[in-house]
Amino acid sequence: xxxxxxxxxxxxxxxxxxxxxxxxxxVFEARNPSLKSLPFAVQQKHIIATCNYEAxxxxxxxxxxxxxxxxxxxxxxxxxxxxxxxxRDASKDLYNFIKAYSWDGKLERLGFDEIWMDVTSMxxxxxxxxxxxxxxxxxxxLSKEDPTLGFAYDASVLAGHSYPKALGPSGDGDGRLDExxxxxxxxxxxxxxxxxxxxxQKGYTSTVxxxxxxxxxxxxxxxxxxxxxxxxxxxxxxxDLDSDSLxxxxxxxxDHEIGxxxxxxxxxxxxxxEFIVQHPVEYDFANGGAQEQVSVARVRQHPDxxxxxxxALLGGPGSPHGIGYKVWCLLHGVxxxxxxQDRPVPRQISIEDSYLRLDTMTKLLTELNTLAxxxxxxxxxxxxxxxxxxxxxxxxxxxxxxxAVDRVVVGKRWLAHPRTLRLTTRPRLPLRVDGxxxxxxxxxxxxxxxxxxxxxxxxSTEAVAEKLVRQTVLHMFRRLHPEKSGWDLSLVNLAVTNMxxxxxxxKTANGRDISNMFKRQDEVLKDFRVTESPPELVSFSGExxxxxxxxxxxxxxxxxxxxxxxxxxxxxx
DNA sequence: CCGGGGTCGT
DNA sequence: ACGACCC
Numbered sequence: 034x035x036x037x038x039x040x041x042x043x044x045x046x047x048x049x050x051x052x053x054x055x056x057x058x059x060v061f062e063a064r065n066p067s068l069k070s071l072p073f074a075v076q077q078k079h080i081i082a083t084c085n086y087e088a089x090x091x092x093x094x095x096x097x098x099x100x101x102x103x104x105x106x107x108x109x110x111x112x113x114x115x116x117x118x119x120x121r122d123a124s125k126d127l128y129n130f131i132k133a134y135s136w137d138g139k140l141e142r143l144g145f146d147e148i149w150m151d152v153t154s155m156x157x158x159x160x161x162x163x164x165x166x167x168x169x170x171x172x173x174x175l176s177k178e179d180p181t182l183g184f185a186y187d188a189s190v191l192a193g194h195s196y197p198k199a200l201g202p203s204g205d206g207d208g209r210l211d212e213x214x215x216x217x218x219x220x221x222x223x224x225x226x227x228x229x230x231x232x233x234q235k236g237y238t239s240t241v242x243x244x245x246x247x248x249x250x251x252x253x254x255x256x257x258x259x260x261x262x263x264x265x266x267x268x269x270x271x272x273d274l275d276s277d278s279l280x281x282x283x284x285x286x287x288d289h290e291i292g293x294x295x296x297x298x299x300x301x302x303x304x305x306x307e308f309i310v311q312h313p314v315e316y317d318f319a320n321g322g323a324q325e326q327v328s329v330a331r332v333r334q335h336p337d338x339x340x341x342x343x344x345a346l347l348g349g350p351g352s353p354h355g356i357g358y359k360v361w362c363l364l365h366g367v368x369x370x371x372x373x374q375d376r377p378v379p380r381q382i383s384i385e386d387s388y389l390r391l392d393t394m395t396k397l398l399t400e401l402n403t404l405a406x407x408x409x410x411x412x413x414x415x416x417x418x419x420x421x422x423x424x425x426x427x428x429x430x431x432x433x434x435x436x437a438v439d440r441v442v443v444g445k446r447w448l449a450h451p452r453t454l455r456l457t458t459r460p461r462l463p464l465r466v467d468g469x470x471x472x473x474x475x476x477x478x479x480x481x482x483x484x485x486x487x488x489x490x491x492x493s494t495e496a497v498a499e500k501l502v503r504q505t506v507l508h509m510f511r512r513l514h515p516e517k518s519g520w521d522l523s524l525v526n527l528a529v530t531n532m533x534x535x536x537x538x539x540k541t542a543n544g545r546d547i548s549n550m551f552k553r554q555d556e557v558l559k560d561f562r563v564t565e566s567p568p569e570l571v572s573f574s575g576e577x578x579x580x581x582x583x584x585x586x587x588x589x590x591x592x593x594x595x596x597x598x599x600x601x602x603x604x605x606x
Numbered sequence: 607c608c609g610g611g612g613t614c615g616t
Numbered sequence: 617a618c619g620a621c622c623c
Contacts, residue, residue: 077609077610098607295622351615472608
């Protein structure tokens with residue numbers, strides 16, 4: 034029987050997927066609104082990273098060569114976007130703005146411009162407030178603590194677009210709405226409210242998808258963009274009453290090209306295409322992908338495919354276990370993955386640059402120092418508390434003058450200590466005998482423990498960066514490229530990873546913070562108190578030791594030691 | 607001719 | 617350490 038092959042649907046959640054419209058371009062437009070009505074693009078090296086809709090109207094598109102863009106649209110305005118600082122800052126600002134609406138921190142970023150928010154608890158709560166006899170005059174409560182905080186809305190209608198397209202008033206002939214549709218209405222009105230606030234208060238437009246899981250929310254948003262929202266409406270599965278219909282989830286998924294499904298990337302899509310058409314499929318990166326398009330419906334309905342066949346086809350050495358079942362679920366619009374909890378710090382911080390030619394030690398040293406300094410700066414931005422924790426703690430007692438001088442820097446504490454440093458390069462391969470060069474994007478990397486001196490806030494970023502390059506990065510480079518010369522790098526990346534969150538700092542690390550998670554953001558911050566002395570103050574209080582102590586942060590569990598690791602010779606200089 | 611980031615799993 | 621996936 035056909036139905037046994039279908040993965041089970043669990044559609045109890047309501048999830049919003051936000052996508053900031055042409056984000057890099059929007060960051061420039063926010064500073065200079067006159068760009069909005071002009072064709073405008075952001076360049077990284079030789080490519081157009083993104084462009085605004087005025088430029089797209091004239092035929093420009095993402096990842097196009099700058100040369101082609103200028104030929105098609107000679108009056109295009111271009112800004113450089115290789116330094117991501119301003120984009121990262123804007124991304125964080127918008128993320129925090131949206132986070133303030135969340136009741137439980139179920140908030141997940143994808144790239145700089147996409148955010149999922151699981152709003153199930155807010156929808157559940159507001160469903161209880163509805164007057165079923167007067168849905169038109171509803172009030173959406175945004176705070177459990179303050180029921181007056183919220184907005185008026187008409188719960189009898191959906192906000193924004195729907196899939197499938199609404200044919201008229203929703204509900205049955207008597208105008209009655211089922212509970213599931215009503216939940217989607219609430220999600221759509223919350224999405225509209227947040228989108229409007231984002232635009233009014235931050236000046237950014239967004240595109241939102243509303244559905245019962247991450248996959249569907251992200252995909253359905255694509256139906257109407259930019260500056261719009263789309264809800265995938267129930268019934269998602271076919272019912273007994275309506276057994277000849279697919280349900281809206283399959284109806285929606287079936288038309289997609291398989292490579293467009295999040296989670297099915299280049300490799301998986303190629304394997305699926307070649308199994309379906311039974312011959313090799315050429316892929317042309319310049320001309321929009323696969324020569325042969327294969328729809329979700331074709332894979333899903335193929336007589337020889339079920340999830341076990343998919344596991345055999347897609348699995349193998351190196352591939353994740355259960356990949357066949359996962360893909361089978363995705364093809365049906367089933368995605369039970371959770372929207373992950375908001376994390377106070379990233380898993381990794383990396384800085385990279387690419388080069389036409391990087392083949393001498395002199396040039397390499399310059400580049401490594403630049404990258405290292407950017408990395409140290411990034412660490413101080415992304416891994417230090419924003420609050421002046423130390424001073425705040427002392428505010429009830431006296432803060433003497435000498436402490437006050439250092440409070441800006443010393444008052445901040447590390448939210449996490451990366452334990453690992455990684456150097457990655459992309460070597461340009463040597464010429465082959467016929468004079469051509471094999472083009473490869475392959476990278477090689479080497480990791481080592483991150484020295485503790487990088488956490489010393491008294492030293493300048495330049496000093497820390499130089500020391501890091503001299504004492505650590507250069508050794509890693511020799512390990513990656515033992516040849517004295519002959520190498521030529523097309524890319525260098527420097528990263529810190531393996532974050533050890535500082536004790537008591539994680540918002541999910543202990544019971545106190547779990548309870549705080551259910552309060553609004555401002556209240557969480559207001560209630561926050563530091564109960565321990567910041568570790569970096571330990572070394573600050575005394576003389577610098579000359580001994581070579583625990584020179585590097587330890588691998589494994591636990592917080593790195595901070596006693597007196599620093600010092601070698603030239604450090605005090 | 608080839609962006610600068612991220613996440614996770616093996 | 618690398619390779620898949622995402623923007």
